[in-house]
Amino acid sequence: xxxxxRNGGAIASASESSATLSSGPSRSLTGxxxxxxxxxxxxxxxxxxxxxPHAPLSRLGKPARRPPGRASVGxxxxxxxxxxxxxxxxxxxxxxxxxxxxxxxxxVAATTTMPLALAPASAVAxxxxxxxxxxxxxxxxLGGNAVVNVPPGTHTYSGVISGQGSxxxxxxxxxxxxxxxxxxxxxxxxxxxxxIPGGNHPYVVVSNPDRPAITVDAGATLQYGNGGTTxxxxxxxxxxxxxxxxxxxxxxxGTLNLSLTRLFNLGTISGSxxxxxxxxxxxxxxxxxxxxxxxxxxxxxxxxxxxxxxAADLPNAKAVLNRGSWxxxxxxxxxxxxxxxxxxxxxxxxxxxxSRPGSKVILTGTYSYSDNTGTTxxxxxxxxxxxxxxxxxxNKRGTNIEGADVQWGDGTTHQIFMPxxxxxxxxxxxxxxxxxxxxxxxxxxxxxxxxxxxxKYHDTLAAPGAGDIVIAGTPGNDVTFAAAxxxxxSTTIQPGARLRxxxxxxxADGSLYTKGALDAISDNGSLIIQNVRTPATLPAVxxxxxxxxxxTATTTLxxxxxxxxxxxxxxxxxxxxxxxxxxxxxxxxGASAVLDLGTATSTKLRKLEVVTGAKIILPGGIQSFTVGSxxxxxxxxxxxxxxxxxxxxRTAGHIELTALTASTESASASASSTGVPAGQAxxxxxxxxxxxxxxxxxxxxxxxxxxxxxxASAVAxxxASAGVVALVRRxxxxxxxxxxxxxx
Numbered sequence: 001x002x003x004x005x006r007n008g009g010a011i012a013s014a015s016e017s018s019a020t021l022s023s024g025p026s027r028s029l030t031g032x033x034x035x036x037x038x039x040x041x042x043x044x045x046x047x048x049x050x051x052x053p054h055a056p057l058s059r060l061g062k063p064a065r066r067p068p069g070r071a072s073v074g075x076x077x078x079x080x081x082x083x084x085x086x087x088x089x090x091x092x093x094x095x096x097x098x099x100x101x102x103x104x105x106x107x108v109a110a111t112t113t114m115p116l117a118l119a120p121a122s123a124v125a126x127x128x129x130x131x132x133x134x135x136x137x138x139x140x141x142l143g144g145n146a147v148v149n150v151p152p153g154t155h156t157y158s159g160v161i162s163g164q165g166s167x168x169x170x171x172x173x174x175x176x177x178x179x180x181x182x183x184x185x186x187x188x189x190x191x192x193x194x195x196i197p198g199g200n201h202p203y204v205v206v207s208n209p210d211r212p213a214i215t216v217d218a219g220a221t222l223q224y225g226n227g228g229t230t231x232x233x234x235x236x237x238x239x240x241x242x243x244x245x246x247x248x249x250x251x252x253x254g255t256l257n258l259s260l261t262r263l264f265n266l267g268t269i270s271g272s273x274x275x276x277x278x279x280x281x282x283x284x285x286x287x288x289x290x291x292x293x294x295x296x297x298x299x300x301x302x303x304x305x306x307x308x309x310x311a312a313d314l315p316n317a318k319a320v321l322n323r324g325s326w327x328x329x330x331x332x333x334x335x336x337x338x339x340x341x342x343x344x345x346x347x348x349x350x351x352x353x354x355s356r357p358g359s360k361v362i363l364t365g366t367y368s369y370s371d372n373t374g375t376t377x378x379x380x381x382x383x384x385x386x387x388x389x390x391x392x393x394x395n396k397r398g399t400n401i402e403g404a405d406v407q408w409g410d411g412t413t414h415q416i417f418m419p420x421x422x423x424x425x426x427x428x429x430x431x432x433x434x435x436x437x438x439x440x441x442x443x444x445x446x447x448x449x450x451x452x453x454x455x456k457y458h459d460t461l462a463a464p465g466a467g468d469i470v471i472a473g474t475p476g477n478d479v480t481f482a483a484a485x486x487x488x489x490s491t492t493i494q495p496g497a498r499l500r501x502x503x504x505x506x507x508a509d510g511s512l513y514t515k516g517a518l519d520a521i522s523d524n525g526s527l528i529i530q531n532v533r534t535p536a537t538l539p540a541v542x543x544x545x546x547x548x549x550x551x552t553a554t555t556t557l558x559x560x561x562x563x564x565x566x567x568x569x570x571x572x573x574x575x576x577x578x579x580x581x582x583x584x585x586x587x588x589x590g591a592s593a594v595l596d597l598g599t600a601t602s603t604k605l606r607k608l609e610v611v612t613g614a615k616i617i618l619p620g621g622i623q624s625f626t627v628g629s630x631x632x633x634x635x636x637x638x639x640x641x642x643x644x645x646x647x648x649x650r651t652a653g654h655i656e657l658t659a660l661t662a663s664t665e666s667a668s669a670s671a672s673s674t675g676v677p678a679g680q681a682x683x684x685x686x687x688x689x690x691x692x693x694x695x696x697x698x699x700x701x702x703x704x705x706x707x708x709x710x711x712a713s714a715v716a717x718x719x720a721s722a723g724v725v726a727l728v729r730r731x732x733x734x735x736x737x738x739x740x741x742x743x744x
Contacts, residue, residue: 129149130147138159160179164187165186175223177224180231185213194245198332204242206290215271221254225261242308251269260281264284271294276375277299284302287314296377299323301323313336320341327354334359339365362406366418369395386425396458398427403431404437407439411477413443416446418448428452428453429489438468452485454488469489485512488519510536514539535554549572554596566580567587568590581602590614
């Protein structure tokens, strides 16, 4: 056939054939002949040859045995060297398409020249089992699917794996790679695409990921690097901004150790094993894109989850064991969600969160101490260990929010992200290019037992936090601050949400910072103060929500423009330099409840409900007390106002009203000051119950309120009416039965 060199033909002719076949990546050549994507003649699995430049054909070893019916490159060589090229060419001419004939001609020519031209002197061209080549530190050029059965123990490989194919690490030992390897999947198996949208703010998007180029089987361990900058498997053709997106995806069902001191990416990660980075290994794993990995990431030093130039998602990962710094960032106008539980096993680890304008980071798991020393299943045997110090402060952990918009919870759980106290955890809000914001979004009760500050790492109280707090309006969202907060910013309670200051137990009182320029409460839900020992002063309160005092320690209001209800169930609510004139309703629902208006700017109330024993303190010089349109003069020993009767006692500088009867709807519409003895006015007796968990709701839900009296009166009236109607009908029926019947 014209153009086909015979045995001993010129090397230049073979080079020309090579140039023609390598015109595209899917048709490139490997060191063992023609790549699978270019129609390479098959050879037996495990067949490998050491290429020797300029070695005569007669010195090449015999080919490995092959299954019956399969041809190999070695077979072609024997046909060519025995003077029988015609049979091979006739077989090529019998092919249906003309390019098959051209390809067969090129293969015949390449059998004597191509291995000599492309393979380095020490390279092994191989697929199948390449264990012996790896253990002997030979460079390997992949030509298909290769496997390394790592024997027990640790084995260091100082060679390079290149070519096209895939690599499986099996066995029970550890294989350490000390040089970068650059092989890729064959071109025919490469289908993933990488796009970079975003214009002036570019970010990387990986679509339709390829199958894994590297697989680490269960029981086996692969280690990238040995404490230096090299030892990674990967190809990086994308020119991705900010980092190098790896083309070689990996499946980890065993263990992947990361002993590298550079920024690196693993491509798309799958499998259910463990990825481990040692402590004090000052390199950074860059996680980008969505990976279906369902195992554990054990980070000893540092990892980036997403970044300014890529988003990230690990929807199935079991957990993150954080023994260093887990750093989260976002591209512009993106929401990045992380669903994993974090576990701490070393002193001083943290989760640091950044975000770009218009972006948000959502953390739906928890950040807990782990007393399980194993890597594959971090866990805590007793959740109380998050709340008490342990030896060497191993459960000390924290989060630094660096000008980011962060949300804890997604409204489907009620386990707080950071369980603990000031002794076991810390939270810092910082303002970088923008102020931080932290949103609590749960569907049940959660407790924050530590302060939010703005210091540096553990020294969180060195400076006030620079950010704002939001309690999301998710049904059931009930957040308790059981520690004095130290952030200078607003606190927003959305409709349907509750914020409690103090847990109602000793040692767990809460408060908000009041010494900053930005401190304020926007209350459109329910604010409940239930401190036991520590008095609390609130920042200015606005909004349409309610305020409830339900603790033995005094709460002080210094600015109040909210329009919702005010409830005092227990303890004292003091209004200082402000008033409750905008509050829709004031209710004192406990016998120990005290409303102190002694230094208020106004004592006028829109509506008042009380139970027997509740007290109201008024300024000493006041002449009357106004509730709604009722203006009662303070001239006698008792006062009837708001449907209740009060005793009036004058002390040094104050007037103290004590409810003798509870409020009733049937009370006189006019307010008066009389000398009626206690117990002879006011209507019904009080109901001595305390406020429920939904304190601050509608007046009808309050124990002792007029709503209950109205309901009881209505029921009694209905019962009486029903009795009268029944009696009349019975008498009428008797009269009708005594009439004589007329004949038909």
